[in-house]
Structures are given as structure tokens and as C-alpha cells.
């Protein structure tokens with residue numbers, strides 16, 4: 001066989017294979033069977049597979065592979081089948097495009113094919129270069145930089161959880177501002193089913209919680225005062241009470257050292273100091289369940305604990321999928337394609353137009 | 358929903374199915390006609406009940422097993438009507454309506470109260486996702502029934518059933534329409550997942566099996582082109598496909614645990 005002759009039939013054969021409907025059925029069947037079996041492996045091995053939902057495939061697969069290759073091998077294998085299947089679909093699509101003038105009536109079917117190719121590429125793109133992260137904890141006023149996206153900052157301006165009378169959470173309303181390189185690019189109020197979407201980013205509320213920040217006291221003659229770390233309370237013209245720390249559940253050992261036991265309200269304590277004109281008058285811990293410390297009483301302070309001061313924080317999910325627009329385009333192609341194909345199905349049947357293999 | 362009306366509906370469908378059964382042994386056309394009229398009456402009543410629930414709840418109530426079984430049964434009855442009006446399939450309807458009775462029978466003992474809609478489901482995308490999914494499932498159920506009857510007809514060659522080419526034609530049509538509608542369900546579901554959870558596809562067992570259903574029936578849209586598979590193999594594939602559908606709809610919820618919002 002001359003060297004100038006062999007490539008043509010070989011390439012033609014390769015192209016015929018690429019357009020083969022039988023190959024498509026074989027690849028789709030292989031992927032289907034692999035994933036069917038794999039889904040059961042997935043279900044019975046949550047330790048390995050639970051991360052599959054929280055991370056993108058590009059992150060999860062290498063880790064899972066290094067831990068349990070025998071349980072995970074079906075994922076790349078079925079991925080390969082789907083990839084080849086998408087390539088196969090692309091060849092069919094190109095083959096159709098080359099004969100568009102005579103086959104334009106099958107636009108619906110081929111929009112479905114094009115949509116599938118777009119979805120496969122979009123999935124790969126998003127799962128190789130995107131990310132899934134969270135929950136991120138933000139209290140009103142907090143700012144955070146977006147992971148893996150240098151220059152991006154997210155600020156929570158306001159947060160209002162909506163709770164129905166029975167106590168069931170209904171919605172989580174977050175007023176967010178997105179900054180890019182110091183410039184505000186978007187301001188949006190997000191809630192369930194209404195995320196912030198920008199440049200492949202999807203930011204949505206996932207949950208919320210409450211933190212005990214400090215305590216509310218009644219001060220005879222003054223009224224109610226909230227004491228939390230950073231508070232400064234003028235006692236007289238030259239004495240100020242300063243709050244350094246608040247612990248919701250604290251314990252003091254024999255040496256007088258105070259340590260934090262937990263974050264639930266049980267034995268609250270405040271670390272305080274009294275500042276006078278010539279420096280610190282007194283400093284120490286005030287355990288709210290005990291008497292007011294001597295130093296404070298001497299300074300003429302009267303405080304009666306009333307209730308904890310709570311701050312509500314929001315938990316946000318921040319994902320990025322750079323392929324999301326491509327996926328949406330794929331979904332659109334498939335939708336339009338299916339609607340057209342509903343009509344062409346009956347037309348093809350009327351004129352007995354169908355490939356037989 | 359009033360249980361009395363629900364039992365009335367069941368009785369109507371039961372009488373229609375019995376009528377078709379009677380028609381096999383006592384071949385009088387008025388028996389088949391009466392059965393058909395009963396099914397039309399049943400569909401009208403079921404549509405009214407569904408419409409009333411929708412109106413009363415303010416959203417399409419398909420958020421628990423009773424509601425999905427009821428909706429599935431309604432979609433199946435409508436699908437049957439479509440094929441009956443198009444092809445006059447008559448006795449073929451017996452099998453489909455038996456399946457419908459199983460669905461409705463499964464719904465009867467369950468709690469009919471409409472639960473409060475959780476915020477994540479409060480979007481038209483969810484309604485579209487559910488409508489297309491169950492109408493798609495109904496066509497797959499139809500294809501399953503026709504597949505079984507195709508295999509029966511291949512053995513019996515009876516005049517009671519349509520001939521093999523007609524059964525094959527109906528089967529292919531049911532698969533194609535089911536695939537198209539299920540595709541729309543998948544598109545709506547993916548967009549909804551993107552706005553509700555921040556990803557349009559995730560590897561949880563329900564989503565994975567929904568993709569498997571989709572791939573299976575996409576494969577079947579092509580399998581009909583393979584000459585050797587036309588007819589018998591295709592009928593078996595329709596039966597297997599419905600097995601995949603049933604596992605996705607009921608099996609995952611009953612046998613395995615899923616975090617899909619409907620479970």
C-alpha cells in the first residue's frame with residue numbers, strides 16, 4: 001500500500017465509526033450499565049461518595065481514587081463512555097450539517113444532539129475549573145473574599161430570616177454586595193430560589209444560626225445596656241467600663257484561670273476592666289451567675305443581667321460553574337429541538353423516512 | 358379532597374376496566390363503548406379533582422406520595438385517551454387501565470391533605486419539572502403495556518388485540534413522546550437545581566437515576582432503527598425501561614434513602 005494512499009480510506013473508516021449509530025447505542029448502554037451498578041456502590045459507601053455532591057468532580061475524583069480505586073473506577077470509565085458518546089453525537093451532528101440543504105427538516109432532532117454535546121462540554125468545563133464551597137458564615141456587616149477568585153469580595157449588608165409562627169424557617173433574606181477589585185459590581189437581595197448569579201458564580205442561602213455575642217443588663221438610673229466585646233460604658237465623668245471578652249459557658253480553675261467550655265449559654269462570664277483617669281482601676285472576670293465583683297461594687301456599679309444579646313448569622317453556599325451559560329444554551333437547544341421533533345416525528349412517519357441499520 | 362369522590366373515581370375506572378374485560382368474552386361493541394365513556398367520565402372527574410386541589414392549594418400539589426400517585430394516574434388515563442382516540446386500541450386499554458387502577462389503589466389509603474409548600478419547591482420550575490416527569494412516565498407506562506401486549510400478540514395472534522405492526526407503531530410513538538416530555542422535565546429540573554442548590558447536576562442517587570432513565574429512552578429512540586431489534590427486542594426494552602422508571606420513582610424512596618426534595 002502506497003504511503004500516499006492509505007490515510008484516505010482509514011480516515012473515512014474512522015469517520016464512519018464516529019457517525020455509527022450502533023457505536024452510539026453500545027456506548028450509551030455501557031455508560032448506563034456502569035452508572036447503574038455504580039449508583040449502588042455509591043449508596044452503600046457514603047464515606048467515599050458523600051463528597052461527590054459537595055465538590056466538583058475534578059476535586060473529588062483524585063481524592064476518592066487515591067482512597068478506594070476499586071470502588072471508584074466506574075466513575076472515570078463511565079465518564080469516558082459518555083465523552084466518546086458525545087464525540088459520536090458531534091460526528092452525527094457534523095454529518096447532518098454537511099447535508100443541511102436536504103435534511104433541514106430534521107433541525108429539531110439535531111438541536112437535541114447539539115444540546116447534548118453542549119451539556120457534556122459544559123459539565124466538563126464546570127467540573128474541572130469551577131468550585132463548590134460553603135457553608136460560609138457571615139453576620140450582617142461582614143465581608144469575605146470569594147475563594148479561588150482573587151479580587152472578589154462579598155459583603156452581607158442585612159440578613160433577615162423569615163420564620164413561620166410554628167417556628168419553621170420559611171426563607172432567608174440576604175442583602176449582598178459583590179465587589180470586584182475594589183469596585184462594587186452587583187447588589188442583590190437573595191433568598192431561596194433567588195440566588196446571586198454573576199460571572200459563573202452562584203451565591204445562595206443555605207442556612208442560618210445564632211451566636212451569643214454578649215449580655216443585656218439593667219442598670220438602675222440608666223436603663224438597659226448591652227455589653228459585648230468592645231463595648232465601653234461610661235460610669236461617671238472619669239470612669240469607663242470596658243468589655244474585653246464574653247464567654248457563654250466559662251469555668252474558673254483553682255489558679256483563677258478562666259477557660260471556655262462551650263458556645264451554648266450555661267455559665268456566662270465577661271472579662272472587664274475599669275479605666276480611670278490615671279489608668280486601670282480594676283480588671284477581672286464577672287461570672288453572671290455570681291455576685292458582682294468587689295472592684296465593680298466599689299466603683300458604685302449596679303448591673304442586673306436580663307437576657308443574652310444574640311446576633312443572627314447567615315450561612316451561604318458559594319459555587320462557581322464557568323460552564324453554566326453553555327449548559328443553559330444546551331438546555332435551550334434541547335427544549336426547542338424536542339418541540340420541533342414532536343412535529344417531524346409524525347412527518348417522518350408519514351413519508352416512511354427513517355434510517356434502518 | 359373528599360375520599361368519597363376518590364372512591365367514586367376508583368369505582369368508575371374499575372367498572373371501565375371490568376367492561377373491557379367483559380368485552381374479551383362477550384364481544385358486543387356497546388360494552389367497549391360504555392367502558393370508553395366511563396373512562397372519559399373518570400378523566401373529567403379526576404381533572405376536576407386535580408384542578409380543585411391546585412386551586413385550593415395555590416400550587417400544583419405533587420409533593421407527597423398520594424399526590425404523585427394521583428397525578429401519575431391522571432396522566433396515564435389521559436395518555437390512554439390520546440392513544441384510544443388516535444388508534445382505537447380498545448382491549449389494549451385493559452392493561453393500561455389495570456395499571457391505572459394499581460396507581461389509584463395505591464393512592465386511596467393515603468393521607469390526602471395538601472401539605473404546606475416548602476420554599477425550595479415554591480417555583481414554577483418545580484411544577485414544570487413534575488408535570489413533565491409524570492406525563493413522561495405515563496407514556497413510558499403506556500409503552501410498557503404495549504410492549505407486554507406485543508409479546509402476547511406475537512404468541513397468540515388474537516383478533517382482540519391490534520396487529521403487530523400497529524402495536525410496534527404505538528410503542529415507538531409512546532417511547533418517543535415520553536422521551537421528549539421527560540427531556541423537558543430534565544431541563545426544568547436542572548435549571549431549578551441551579552437556582553436552588555447552585556449546581557445543575559449533582560451526583561445524588563435520584564438525579565443519577567433520572568439521567569439513567571433519560572439515557573435509556575434516548576437509546577430507545579435510536580434502537581428502533583436497528584432492524585433486528587424492531588418488534589420483539591423493542592418490546593422487551595420497553596418493559597425493562599419501565600422497570601428503570603419504577604425504580605427511580607418508587608424504588609429509591611422505598612428501598613434506598615435519597616435526599617431528593619420529594620422523598
Ligand code: HEM
Nearest residue numbers: 019020021024085088089092109112116345355533575578
Ligand atoms: C444523548 C444523545 C442523543 C440524544 C438525546 C438523541 C436524540 C435523538 C432523537 C430524539 C431522535 C429522533 C428520533 C425519532 O425520530 O424517533 C434522534 C434521531 C437520530 N439520532 Fe440521535 N440522539 C443522541 C445521540 C445520537 C448519536 C450519538 C447519534 C449518531 C451516532 C445519533 C444519530 C441519530 C440519527 C441518525 C437519528 C435519526 C434522524 C433521522 O430521522 O434521520 N444520535 N436522536
